[in-house]
Amino acid sequence: xxxxxRHSIKGILVVCLIVLFTCIxxxxxxxxxxxxxxxxxxxxxQRDYWPTKEWKVKKPEDVGMNSxxxxxxxxYAFSRLQPESERKGIRTDSVIIVKNGYIVYEKYAGEFTRxxxxxxxxxxxxxxxxxxxIAIKEGKLSLSDPAWKFYPSLNRGQHKNIxxxxxxxxxxxLYSNETYEASPLKSTVNAMLFTIGHTDMAAYAASQDLEANxxxxxxxxxxxxxxxxxxxxxxxxxxxxxxxxxxxxxxVIGMKKVVWERDVAGTFVGSSYIFTTSQDMAxxxxxxxxxxxxxxxxxxxxxxxxxxxxxxxxxxxxxxxKSDMADPAYGALWWLNRDIPEKNMKRxxxxxxxxxxIAMGHWGQYIFIIPSLDMVIVYTGDNRDxxxxxxxxxxxxxxxxxxx
Amino acid sequence: xxxxxxxxxxxxxxxxxxxxxxxITNWNDINNFRPMVSGAFSKFMCSCLFVxxxxxxxxLQWSKLDLPVSSYSVDHNEKSxxxxxxxxxxxxxxxxxxxxxxxx
Numbered sequence: 001x002x003x004x005x006r007h008s009i010k011g012i013l014v015v016c017l018i019v020l021f022t023c024i025x026x027x028x029x030x031x032x033x034x035x036x037x038x039x040x041x042x043x044x045x046q047r048d049y050w051p052t053k054e055w056k057v058k059k060p061e062d063v064g065m066n067s068x069x070x071x072x073x074x075x076y077a078f079s080r081l082q083p084e085s086e087r088k089g090i091r092t093d094s095v096i097i098v099k100n101g102y103i104v105y106e107k108y109a110g111e112f113t114r115x116x117x118x119x120x121x122x123x124x125x126x127x128x129x130x131x132x133x134i135a136i137k138e139g140k141l142s143l144s145d146p147a148w149k150f151y152p153s154l155n156r157g158q159h160k161n162i163x164x165x166x167x168x169x170x171x172x173x174l175y176s177n178e179t180y181e182a183s184p185l186k187s188t189v190n191a192m193l194f195t196i197g198h199t200d201m202a203a204y205a206a207s208q209d210l211e212a213n214x215x216x217x218x219x220x221x222x223x224x225x226x227x228x229x230x231x232x233x234x235x236x237x238x239x240x241x242x243x244x245x246x247x248x249x250x251x252v253i254g255m256k257k258v259v260w261e262r263d264v265a266g267t268f269v270g271s272s273y274i275f276t277t278s279q280d281m282a283x284x285x286x287x288x289x290x291x292x293x294x295x296x297x298x299x300x301x302x303x304x305x306x307x308x309x310x311x312x313x314x315x316x317x318x319x320x321x322k323s324d325m326a327d328p329a330y331g332a333l334w335w336l337n338r339d340i341p342e343k344n345m346k347r348x349x350x351x352x353x354x355x356x357x358i359a360m361g362h363w364g365q366y367i368f369i370i371p372s373l374d375m376v377i378v379y380t381g382d383n384r385d386x387x388x389x390x391x392x393x394x395x396x397x398x399x400x401x402x403x404x
Numbered sequence: 405x406x407x408x409x410x411x412x413x414x415x416x417x418x419x420x421x422x423x424x425x426x427x428i429t430n431w432n433d434i435n436n437f438r439p440m441v442s443g444a445f446s447k448f449m450c451s452c453l454f455v456x457x458x459x460x461x462x463x464l465q466w467s468k469l470d471l472p473v474s475s476y477s478v479d480h481n482e483k484s485x486x487x488x489x490x491x492x493x494x495x496x497x498x499x500x501x502x503x504x505x506x507x508x
Contacts, residue, residue, distance in 0.1 A: 084465060085465060087465070087468075110462070111458045111459065111462055116456065116457065117455060117456055118456065119451065119455075119456065185430060185433040185434065185437050186433060190437075190440055190444075191436060193443075193444070193447075193507075194439065194440050194443035194444045194447065194494075194507065195436050195437065195438075195439050195440050195443060196436050198443060198507050242502075246502070258502075259455050259501065259502060259503070259504040260502070260503065260504070261451070261455075261503060261504040261505055261506060262499075262503050262506060263506065263507075264506060264507075264508065273451075273504070275451070275455050275456065275504060382466065
């Protein structure tokens with residue numbers, strides 16, 4: 001009987017251990033799916049200057065690029081073939097290429113010049129990301145905080161489970177219909193910017209019903225960054241908030257001309273309304289290329305760029321639409337040129353490296369960051385149709401780099 | 405001839421019924437959409453003129469929407485743009501060189 005008991009206890013212990021081991025393994029696997037990985041690796045180059053005051057210029061040949069080959073990109077990007085009034089074809093306003101910390105190519109078109117600001121549309125979302133990185137480093141909030149803590153109307157039903165992280169990764173579950181001209185009647189982005197939501201965009205975002213449990217569904221939603229910017233507003237005084245983007249970010253990295261428009265409620269429109277120069281966009285890209293370090297000082301938290309360039313966990317589990325499948329993958333308010341074997345998806349721009357991450361805006365505004373090539377590429381334009389091919393544009397630039 | 409007329413009237417009747425149903429079921433969206441054209445146009449023009457500081461000709465090209473505005477005016481002293489379309493009027497106002505334009 002005692003032997004039997006001993007055997008039983010042993011048996012129970014073994015079963016418990018197996019169950020425990022299985023649970024831990026499953027948890028790890030789930031955690032593995034949940035956390036994913038980033039392809040970001042900071043370039044090893046030691047910077048010999050920072051472009052806070054001004055960008056320094058080098059010839060393409062000085063950084064291993066070929067000027068003649070770059071002309072092919074110029075011919076592709078800057079040939080406006082259609083009459084202006086038709087708004088058709090490739091309509092580039094500017095291109096800047098920064099390689100190894102130096103501007104090696106810079107060109108403007110139409111009425112745009114080095115000192116003129118350009119609307120960035122959804123590139124603004126990546127600026128919202130940076131401000132949250134800074135605010136988190138200052139301890140104003142954390143990624144795991146519930147959103148309602150900073151936006152009380154979210155303290156209801158399942159909405160109270162939305163976290164800052166969910167909002168950063170477009171996984172809040174809040175209803176969204178991100179169409180522009182294609183379906184104007186139903187578009188939540190149009191409603192937010194121009195009709196029922198425009199006076200208080202965060203309130204409009206927060207008023208949406210949930211179409212999925214927080215954290216379970218990825219869906220690109222422009223109202224989300226505006227909710228984030230209203231939450232940030234609630235962590236400080238009105239005066240501090242008005243100055244915050246300039247004092248903590250723009251002035252620090254030497255961005256000379258930035259306009260950030262607000263809604264009637266005084267919230268910065270974090271989804272869409274930053275206007276700045278192409279050189280300043282390059283500065284912002286350069287901050288992320290350098291892992292959030294500027295002038296040798298850490299501006300963004302350690303690991304922030306890796307977080308921003310890690311695929312949103314809900315992205316893996318969401319059934320993506322055809323157009324979403326054609327887009328790059330998504331991190332935290334940054335787009336990622338990543339292969340996703342788990343979803344049998346190839347990266348959106350096959351001729352660019354898979355560590356490239358991108359701030360992308362409507363009608364052709366881009367900051368491309370390619371750490372493995374130590375490059376930042378800025379593109380602004382007014383591309384109203386699909387003629388401009390991002391992969392072709394990037395390929396022409398990358399092909400101009402001498403054999404590596 | 406009478407038969408053809410009868411069929412045409414029937415088709416017309418069915419089309420009117422379908423339009424009516426679509427309108428009724430989407431009434432909220434349609435009503436909410438009405439300020440879209442004037443709102444977008446006035447905001448686009450305001451930012452284009454006073455933030456990007458482009459010419460009015462270029463801004464008109466850039467701000468043009470699929471549905472046209474019935475009228476618009478630019479107040480250069482006040483730095484604002486007012487536009488009307490689909491029976492709605494919207495105004496965007498320039499604040500300063502940091503905060504640009506806001507749709508009122």
